[in-house]
Amino acid sequence: MELLSILFEIGVGQGLAGLGAGAAAIGAGIGVGRIGGSALEAMARQPEATSDLRSNMIVAAALVEGVALFGIIICLLVALG
Amino acid sequence: MNRFIRSVGVLIVAIGLAGGLPLAAQDHGDHLDASSEHTAVQGSEESHEHEGHEHEGHEHEGHEHEGHEHEGHEHEGHEHEGHEHEGHEHEGHEHEGHEHEGHEHEEFVAGTFIIHHIADAHDIHLFGDVHIPLPVILFLEGHGLQLFMSSAFDGHGHGDKHLSREGIEYTLHAEDGVLEDGRVVSGQITASEAGAAIGLYDLSITKSVFGMLVILALMVWMFLGIAGSYRKNPGKAPKGIANAMEPLIMFIRDEIAKPSIGDKADRFMPFLLTVFFFIFFCNLLGLVPFLGAFNITGTIGVTVVLATLVFLLTNLNGNKHYWGHIFWPPGVPLPVKIILVPIEVFGILMKPAVLMIRLTANISAGHIIILAFTSLIFIFGDGGQAVGAGSGMGIFSTAFMIFMYFLELLVAFLQAFVFTLLAAIYFGDATHDPAHH
Numbered sequence: 001m002e003l004l005s006i007l008f009e010i011g012v013g014q015g016l017a018g019l020g021a022g023a024a025a026i027g028a029g030i031g032v033g034r035i036g037g038s039a040l041e042a043m044a045r046q047p048e049a050t051s052d053l054r055s056n057m058i059v060a061a062a063l064v065e066g067v068a069l070f071g072i073i074i075c076l077l078v079a080l081g
Numbered sequence: 082m083n084r085f086i087r088s089v090g091v092l093i094v095a096i097g098l099a100g101g102l103p104l105a106a107q108d109h110g111d112h113l114d115a116s117s118e119h120t121a122v123q124g125s126e127e128s129h130e131h132e133g134h135e136h137e138g139h140e141h142e143g144h145e146h147e148g149h150e151h152e153g154h155e156h157e158g159h160e161h162e163g164h165e166h167e168g169h170e171h172e173g174h175e176h177e178g179h180e181h182e183g184h185e186h187e188e189f190v191a192g193t194f195i196i197h198h199i200a201d202a203h204d205i206h207l208f209g210d211v212h213i214p215l216p217v218i219l220f221l222e223g224h225g226l227q228l229f230m231s232s233a234f235d236g237h238g239h240g241d242k243h244l245s246r247e248g249i250e251y252t253l254h255a256e257d258g259v260l261e262d263g264r265v266v267s268g269q270i271t272a273s274e275a276g277a278a279i280g281l282y283d284l285s286i287t288k289s290v291f292g293m294l295v296i297l298a299l300m301v302w303m304f305l306g307i308a309g310s311y312r313k314n315p316g317k318a319p320k321g322i323a324n325a326m327e328p329l330i331m332f333i334r335d336e337i338a339k340p341s342i343g344d345k346a347d348r349f350m351p352f353l354l355t356v357f358f359f360i361f362f363c364n365l366l367g368l369v370p371f372l373g374a375f376n377i378t379g380t381i382g383v384t385v386v387l388a389t390l391v392f393l394l395t396n397l398n399g400n401k402h403y404w405g406h407i408f409w410p411p412g413v414p415l416p417v418k419i420i421l422v423p424i425e426v427f428g429i430l431m432k433p434a435v436l437m438i439r440l441t442a443n444i445s446a447g448h449i450i451i452l453a454f455t456s457l458i459f460i461f462g463d464g465g466q467a468v469g470a471g472s473g474m475g476i477f478s479t480a481f482m483i484f485m486y487f488l489e490l491l492v493a494f495l496q497a498f499v500f501t502l503l504a505a506i507y508f509g510d511a512t513h514d515p516a517h518h
Binding site for chain 2: 051059066073076
């Protein structure tokens with residue numbers, strides 16, 4: 001019961017901020033997962049291209065992560081500010 | 082090789098200085114126009130607050146007492162209750178919620194605790210009550226430059242701190258500091274004379290500026306030494322620190338600069354090396370335990386400068402081909418061009434902006450996660466009421482914190498690498514000449 005009352009008192013805005021953080025994490029998870037999966041597949045097919053693939057994989061993952069972090073930052077601003 | 086490394090030193094100085102100023106002056110610009118709204122009434126209230134805070138400061142040490150401090154604020158004076166409530170609404174709803182339930186014990190506000198530890202500060206907090214004071218440099222309107230050490234401020238703990246000096250009252254606000262007029266002054270210094278506020282620019286050597294100066298000195302020493310050793314023994318295998326750094330320097334040149342930029346890679350090597358090592362060392366400094374938890378690259382003021390340099394270098398080196406692709410993309414039908422050109426123009430600004438946010442967010446997020454694990458101990462411990470739960474959580478948290486520290490070591494390198502790589506790719510885009518292929 002106490003937990004419920006705390007949940008209600010947190011406020012809708014902060015609750016939605018939490019949901020937003022979750023959504024950002026889901027998006028980043030799908031993105032980075034697909035990048036990693038495809039890169040591994042490509043490396044398995046062509047092991048001689050591993051180093052090229054690895055640096056491209058990191059760039060792509062960083063780009064996806066950047067977008068996810070936009071989401072996280074906005075959620076933090078809502079939750080803390 | 083040593084041509085690159087020598088120019089590294091010059092660039093570090095430039096970045097260090099450029100990075101330090103906006104950081105120190107950040108959010109302080111609005112102090113200049115603040116003076117007229119502040120009345121004598123507020124001044125007297127401020128001095129009233131002074132006593133209350135000082136008293137509290139001695140009573141409490143440690144983060145878990147923050148909640149109690151808030152309660153203390155409310156006892157101290159009924160006339161500015163409204164102001165206090167503003168502060169609460171701003172920083173922590175959890176705290177308010179608990180208050181309504183009438184808990185007697187001290188509340189721990191995780192949000193304020195975390196912000197306090199990732200924000201820039203006027204001293205370096207080592208552990209417990211051990212602080213290294215840093216110089217405070219203020220430019221006061223009508224009073225000129227004021228110089229004193231941050232240890233001159235009265236009071237310990239986390240409340241507002243005060244100082245009377247040459248007839249001027251200084252206040253170093255706590256992280257949840259909000260003025261009467263609703264202006265947020267978290268972690269900032271305000272000054273007043275006989276009740277009237279004085280506008281000021283804060284050019285202090287803060288924690289982040291100090292950290293950058295340390296990194297700057299380290300890099301100048303390290304890379305001038307390395308360049309010297311290559312000059313002394315040309316053609317011989319490198320020794321000592323040059324040997325340790327050569328793989329990284331070669332990595333930047335052969336894996337980042339050459340594939341992304343091509344023939345013109347050498348032109349950008351000094352900048353890429355400087356940026357890589359500056360970010361890498363700043364990230365690593367932030368991960369040293371019990372050393373003030375520097376959050377240099379997690380401070381937006383620093384990354385803004387780094388991103389601005391990338392922006393300037395990209396666009397100043399942009400060739401006809403680069404600008405052509407932005408303002409008149411070839412091989413695209415006209416209706417699409419109308420949509421594409423604004424997007425491309427926006428992209429010029431967006432690319433460095435994303436670089437900036439990625440670095441800040443990654444480094445800050447790492448610190449926030451580690452601090453969140455620390456907070457969990459106090460939340461589960463329930464302000465000393467549930468020692469068992471707190472200790473159990475402590476074991477769990479410590480294990481995860483150690484794991485996070487190792488992950489952060491990887492992130493420290495990865496973010497420096499990604500920043501350098503993306504900067505190199507942007508430079509490559511700007512200088513790429515299709516006629517040569």
